[in-house]
Each structure stands twice: as C-alpha cells, then as structure tokens.
Amino acid sequence: MMYRISGHESFACRYAWLPKAVRGLRANPKLFANDSEDQAMVELGLGKNMVRSARFWSLVTGVATAAPEKGTGYQLTDFGVTLLGERGLDSFLEDVRTLWLLHWKLSTNVENPLLAWDFLLNRWHDPELVARTVVDALKKEAGKYDDKISHASIEQHFETFLHTYYPTRSRKGDVQEDNLDSPLVELELIIKVGEREIDLSSGKREAIYSFRREEKPEISPELFAYCVADFWQKRHAQNKTIPFRDVAHGHGSPGQIFKLPEEDIRSRLETLEQETGGLFTYIESANMQQLQKRDEPDSIEMLKKVYQEKTLHV
Numbered sequence: 001m002m003y004r005i006s007g008h009e010s011f012a013c014r015y016a017w018l019p020k021a022v023r024g025l026r027a028n029p030k031l032f033a034n035d036s037e038d039q040a041m042v043e044l045g046l047g048k049n050m051v052r053s054a055r056f057w058s059l060v061t062g063v064a065t066a067a068p069e070k071g072t073g074y075q076l077t078d079f080g081v082t083l084l085g086e087r088g089l090d091s092f093l094e095d096v097r098t099l100w101l102l103h104w105k106l107s108t109n110v111e112n113p114l115l116a117w118d119f120l121l122n123r124w125h126d127p128e129l130v131a132r133t134v135v136d137a138l139k140k141e142a143g144k145y146d147d148k149i150s151h152a153s154i155e156q157h158f159e160t161f162l163h164t165y166y167p168t169r170s171r172k173g174d175v176q177e178d179n180l181d182s183p184l185v186e187l188e189l190i191i192k193v194g195e196r197e198i199d200l201s202s203g204k205r206e207a208i209y210s211f212r213r214e215e216k217p218e219i220s221p222e223l224f225a226y227c228v229a230d231f232w233q234k235r236h237a238q239n240k241t242i243p244f245r246d247v248a249h250g251h252g253s254p255g256q257i258f259k260l261p262e263e264d265i266r267s268r269l270e271t272l273e274q275e276t277g278g279l280f281t282y283i284e285s286a287n288m289q290q291l292q293k294r295d296e297p298d299s300i301e302m303l304k305k306v307y308q309e310k311t312l313h314v
Helices: 017-027 034-044 048-060 078-084 096-107 115-123 131-143 151-165 177-181 183-187 221-235 244-249 254-258 262-270 299-306
Strands: 064-066 074-076 190-199 204-211 241-243 280-285 288-293
Touching: 017 034, 017 048, 017 064, 017 074, 017 078, 034 048, 048 064, 048 074, 048 096, 078 096, 078 299, 096 115, 096 183, 096 221, 096 254, 115 131, 115 151, 115 254, 131 151, 131 204, 151 183, 221 244, 221 254, 221 280, 221 299, 241 244, 244 254, 244 262, 244 288, 254 262, 262 280
Parallel strands: none
Antiparallel strands: 064 074, 190 204, 241 288, 280 288
C-alpha cells in the first residue's frame, strides 16, 4: 500500500469538475493525458493546475480510471457513466445522496488511499482536529512509507482535506467564493467547535474542528445498503458473514466513513434484509451480532436503487 498525498494540486474538488470531466472524457478519452493538457484547458475552461486536479478527483472518486492500454488516456467507469453520464442518475450533483456517495468513494480506496482521508476517518481517535497536531500525526504516518515527504506537502494535503468539508473564511469571517465550489462542504461532516491561543505574545489563535458524529438521515437506507455491499467487496470479499463491530468500526466501514453512532448502525442493519430483498440479513443474539450475505450483489443495480425514490434529497 502507498498513500496518495499529491495530485490534487492543493484544490478541493469543485462542483463543476466531475460533470465536466465526464462530458469531456466521453468525447475525448485522451482529454487528461499528459500531452493533452493544453487541449483540456480549452475544453474544460480551467487552468493547467485545475485540469490536473480535476483529473485527480475524477480518479479518486471512481468516476474515471486509466485506460487498459498504457498511454491511451483515461476512461469512464460504469459507476461514472451511471451516476454522472448524459442520462445519469444525478448528472449535476443536485442530490445530497450523491455527495455522500462521492465522499464514500474517495474515502475507501484500498490500494492507494488518500492519506488524510484514510488516517483521519479510520484511526484518528482524538475528538478534536487541530491543524498542528493533525499535521504532525500525518507526517509520522507518511514517514513509515516515505521519509522524504516534506512537512509543507503534508500541510497542503491536510488543508485540501479540510477545505473539502469546511469552507475557508476570510479574515472578516466571510465564506470565500472559491470554496463554495467544494460540494462536500454541504455534508457538514466537519464542524468548527472552538479556537485556542497558540502564541501569547501575538494573540494568534488556531481553529479547533471535529467530525460530526450523529445520525444522518439523509444517508438513505438504499445508499447505506450500497455502501455495505461495497465495503464487503473491498474488505471482506471471501466472507459470507461479518461481525457488527466491523460494520461499525472496521477500517473503511460505513460506521467510520460516515461517522455514525452504533445505535443508528444497528437500527439500519435491522431493516437491511427488507431493504435488500433478503440479500443481507442481520442476526443478533446474546453472544452474536453479525451480518450475513446471501448472494453477490450487482453494484450498478444497487446504485440505481439509491435513486429510485423520486423525491430529491437536498
């Protein structure tokens, strides 16, 4: 495993980037090839660094992937076409379920996980997120795999993570226009809980953040079921059963990635059999809490079921 730290060019994903990338790649599979950057700048209406960042976010959200034949560009995945294609389920990111789904996708990469996402969502147990403390922890973690990564690179990586979920404010406290384009800010997964003084002489202060750990009804039963199936395929592909603790607290689990309380997870699992037509069954007794899987799910069909309800979730 190798962590991904760079590639986003210090830009959080913008609202228009993924829809633009999908339309662009359908028309030109070589759009994001290194030797096509000038053309991509024209077609997408973005600067060079933003083109690279849009490519990065398209890949880490699972919307696109490298073409099988090396050097031939990139191609849309079935997931990307189904969700964001011309007649996709939510082509313009109008539904909050789509935002939670994209958060899930970029947070659960197994082979090349994003450092801040993988570490902070799964292994950060402090109730507070303070930049200096977090950056030191990320630097230590990254150093296990590459001791040449600079402190500045880790700082930029964490800032990108933070700006993905929390809007940057100017000195006057106004939300800056550039950061309104980060769609996952709407999830309010990260909230500001206070400030602390870090320099007595200058009065300099730093923000204290925290993950919002509570029930999230906008994560529909169908979306939760899709993520359970995806988690199972990525982390427990050989197993027919997984214990409750893995769904709630396992690495890359719905409980960890969505920051859901145990009781909410248990309540969701209890209705999962009905929601999935018997695909999953939750069994709870005095000495056993586990989820059983009957068959291998069709991920695209499960994705479509997320959007079968006509009411738009906003």
